Amino acid sequence: MAETRQWRLASRPVGEPTMENFELVTVDRPEPGHGEVLVKTLYQSVDPYMRGRMRDAESYAEPWDVGEPMQAGVVGEVVESNAARFDEGDVVTGNLLWAEHAIADADDLQRVNPELGPISTALGVLGMPGVTAYWGLLDVGDPKPGDTVVVSAAAGAVGSVVGQLARINGARVVGTAGSDEKIDWLTDDLGFDAAINYKTTDDLSSAMAEACPDGVDVYFDNVGGPITDAVWPRLNDHSRVAVCGQIALYNETEVPTGPRKLTKLIETRAKVEGLLVGDYENRWGEALERLSKFVRNDEIRYRENVVEGFENAPDAFLGLFEGENIGKQLVKVGERND
Incomplete structure (x- = not known):
């Protein structure tokens, strides 16, 4: 056999x-x-x-x-x-x-x-990560032209598509990643307006403030941890936070204390929403149709x-x-x- x-x-x-x-x-x-x-x-x-x-x-x-x-x-x-x-x-x-x-x-x-x-x-890009990025950003994040969108793990399969979709929708896009090669790819090839290497930045909060002088309107969170802590003080009024992943915490042996810094949500009336791609099962084809068009037209690279x-x-x-x-x-x- x-x-x-x-x-x-x-x-x-x-x-x-x-x-x-x-x-x-x-x-x-x-x-x-x-x-x-x-x-x-x-x-x-x-x-x-x-x-x-x-x-x-x-x-x-x-x-x-x-x-x-x-x-x-x-x-x-x-x-x-x-x-x-x-x-x-x-x-x-x-x-x-x-x-x-x-x-x-x-x-x-x-x-x-x-x-x-x-x-x-x-x-x-034409599968689960792409569809997650598409609906997570457009439905949960709801970016408007001129918004500042921050994406963590921006050089990953989901984050890279999120950032490009935000740019297509007229937003200013800031990403975080963990190497200079990734930073160059985000800014030189994918059109991100700014990117932060969190591994070489001495003061992540200051780097985030410099990259987002007008605050943050949409935060697409793939990571959690210190990067999210650096974004939180920059949240604008009525900002939207799409929580897609928490890779910074996946290997923790103890559950971290939290949630933290909720006062900021009261001050800004920000919306924080988790997302699962399975919730968009009936809209999968709609996302793939648009994503494939963006890929064919070189508006989204992968x-x-x-x-x-x-x-x-x-x-x-x-x-x-x-x-x-x-x-x-x-x-x-x-x-x-x-």
């Missing part, structure tokens, strides 16, 4: 994850049942939210089980089909296992349209950091916490069948 490989959660990490928390196993390749397809993984996504799913049920609503395969966004090729919706050779995307091959219910998959862009973009080889998937994930990636972090697992 044909075999395939899976990555399983070997143990729950304490603090920052390590390779000891992952286990690579070889198993029999599964066969699809009625209404199911067997998908060969071509590209696998790794994302910061996965750190939360490595926690236990007391600290995360939907944790992965120790000893079981983890899940990820995947672009893959249908190699066997027992479903009318898909034929062998179709390229699809969905939330599948960290595996070279996986079974999926056909209703849980979407066909990838290669005319919109390279198939890998279905996991990035980068992908592709790690080669399924065996290197944990390394790609761990690299997220070292700030190694610019743009979308992906693992290339396989090639399409001829």
Whole structure:
């Protein structure tokens, strides 16, 4: 019987994850049942939210089980089909296992349209990160022409799209990132008006004040921690804060004290709203239609950091916490069948 490989959660990490928390196993390749397809993984996504799913049920609503395969966004090729919706050779995307091959219910998959862009973009600018950026900024952040929009983790898959969408909507855009290479990409290639390297800035609050002399109207928060603390005093009246991620806190072993500085919200009547891309499931197509147009017209640019080889998937994930990636972090697992 044909075999395939899976990555399983070997143990729950304490603090920052390590390779000891992952286990690579070889198993029999599964066969699809009625209404199911067997998908060969071509590209696998790794994302910061996965750190939360490595926690236990007391600290995360939907944790992965120790000893079981983890899940990820995947672009893959249908190699066997027992479903009318898909034929062998179709390229699809969905939330599948960290595996070279996986079974999926056909209703849980979407066909990838290669005319919109390279198939890998279905996991990035034309996938979950792009849609998160689109609705998180436009619906929650609601930027107006002339607003100042601050984006943390601005060189990441979500933040880079947020900043460009804000610029398209006539806002002044300030980003934070953790290397000079990322800062140059934001300002020189993506059109950000200013960017702050939080790792080399001695006084983050002063740097934020200098970059935002007229205050902050929209803050798209992917990070939390000291960057958010530096933005808070700059919030203008009736500003909007879209809370998308808190990567600065994901590896903390103790829950930080908070929430803090709520007096500022009273003074400014600011709105703080968390967001989940799943809330926009019925508007996914609307976002992709506009995003693909922006990409075709070079109004939105993107980068992908592709790690080669399924065996290197944990390394790609761990690299997220070292700030190694610019743009979308992906693992290339396989090639399409001829």
